[in-house]
Amino acid sequence: MAGPPILSPTLEGIEIGRSSISWVGGETGELVYRGFDVRTLVPGLPYESAVALLLTGDPPTEDPSREVTAALGASREIPAPLLAAADALPSTLPPLDALRTLLSLLGDGTYAYPPDRAQGYRLIARLPILLARHVRRARGTAPVPPAPGLSHAANYLRMLRGEAAPDRHVRALESYLVLLADHGMNASTFALRVAISTETDLVSAATAALGTLKGPLHGGAPSRVSEMLDGIGHPEDAARWIGERLARREVLYGFGHRAYKTEDPRAVLLHSIAREVADPRRLALAEAVERAGLEALRRAHPGARLYANVEFYSAVVLEAIGLPPELFTPTFAVARTVGWTAHAIEQAGANKLIRPDVEYVGPPKGRTWPRPLSGR
């Protein structure tokens, strides 16, 4: 690049490249996968078909995608030494820390650069299996092996619960997984592309992405929405609780998103799914908290375009289908593995090392060490 350096600590307004995978319409509240508005796909699109769409660029020839269903099914058997290593993790590890290690553990040298669809299917199939196994071990319950014939979503819930989940829970999870499958150049996807740009392997890059997703400014916050709802307890206490929190200058989780200047379409869809699966009292509490939060935030930041974000109703949906809060972000990662794979393949297809500059503002060169150093 010619010209003087450009200082951009957030990279806002810097396009890191061209992508055909998803488009985030921040001004209009749209999310588009390969040309398909997610509002035309959810509810109803099987996760396997979303995987096929994101990884190939086109809808599969049938729903659920036969190719993806077969590939995920064929990858469910994890080599015994990896299972043994997974079972040796301290069961007290927080699930998200465990998941990062389990994801890394899947990288056993068999994911060579460049990444491809077959590697992606293997990763997508195996990550929730190791996660569910860890969760059940932490609870002191026996692992539930993956069930042949079950969809990705149904199998995940069954492995966690130990029994088949009701259809409406499976459908709700399926919608959640589809809606969280990709989202433009978010921070975790960007970290993955930086990693892939060195020609590292898919698992290393996905581990970089998961470590980035873990931060509360990205994917690490939805459990805090549940904690907030628990803390508030009753709809009529929402305004007071939120007012006190903002007065202490604490963050209100579940509101606002860097990309969206209007309603996040995922939040809208998850809200309508919550209406189907959530306990009516919990839903009423969430809606009261949403109203009170928006009122308070808009009073505090006049002119700011603030809305409930995807984490707000993600939390309501995921708790309604029986997931404990500490599994919200891990389940986000389970959904996003396909997006990470798609971006890894796309990055590798026209790869250049991503390496920004930095302005050095430390002491000028020429300092001398205050003592003689040995061996000089």
Place this chain on the structure above:
Amino acid sequence: MAGPPILSPTLEGIEIGRSSISWVGGETGELVYRGFDVRTLVPGLPYESAVALLLTGDPPTEDPSREVTAALGASREIPAPLLAAADALPSTLPPLDALRTLLSLLGDGTYAYPPDRAQGYRLIARLPILLARHVRRARGTAPVPPAPGLSHAANYLRMLRGEAAPDRHVRALESYLVLLADHGMNASTFALRVAISTETDLVSAATAALGTLKGPLHGGAPSRVSEMLDGIGHPEDAARWIGERLARREVLYGFGHRAYKTEDPRAVLLHSIAREVADPRRLALAEAVERAGLEALRRAHPGARLYANVEFYSAVVLEAIGLPPELFTPTFAVARTVGWTAHAIEQAGANKLIRPDVEYVGPPKGRTWPRPLSGR
């Protein structure tokens, strides 16, 4: 940022922020840590003093730094459940894949954001211990516990070998660790800062960095230098071997660096260290390969300013002190942990989410799914 978006797939010329840690003088061949030219520090600076300098900004009051020596020593005892989990990894895992999982495993929930020096000391102390333990187990040998009183470099070599290393090997490793401790905004450090910008924890961010370092365009190539030297065998065969390789349009590892338009100061220093520790025949072979490689590359790319890079003489030094090639990149990571920690602390000190944009070039929105979806 106002104005139209800027397309920059490599981020060259984009300054991601301001940093006081290290300055890379690509035009003049300089590397400066907190104002100190590394050529005034190596050989002779104890690694512990480099850690103190990079993490605090100033030289410690004595060499080796008493604070760092004490902190690293106090962190060497790793909790038994983590050791048990480490010992359950398949011993057949490639060392770099094992190291990524071992690093992740250290993140047991006790590294909360924001990162600090105490967390860094713990990570720096423990990573080589788990690495050496894995390597010895893979060889079928018993682990060697860390030795109180030994320096970081001496302890690392002793844990790998099972006996104290000769002083000149320890000094050579110490110089290597100091020289590789930090290097501006390289890809792994950048991935770490992207991760930290979401307020994730230090271990998650360092795991992102390690996954990025692993790529051959960043830190994953030095073992290929040793393989190249082995493949060439005799100095007089260098020109022919290299000519054939370039004729097949294959990459010649160990030459060229994105930042340096002149000799990399680390390569110069490692070359002089190689003169002290390498077998004279191996050194003569390496020097012949360097000459032949530069001649061939400059003929193929007239006008390009190409030099042996840090990986070239890193490989010669590390093999001379008894490290097998598969430990070169892991040892690079052991050296760089301090730089990653320094950048994590600096990023957290004035944190903003790093999230670039991307230009969507996929199918335009408005595609319709070819079949009705169930439940709609």
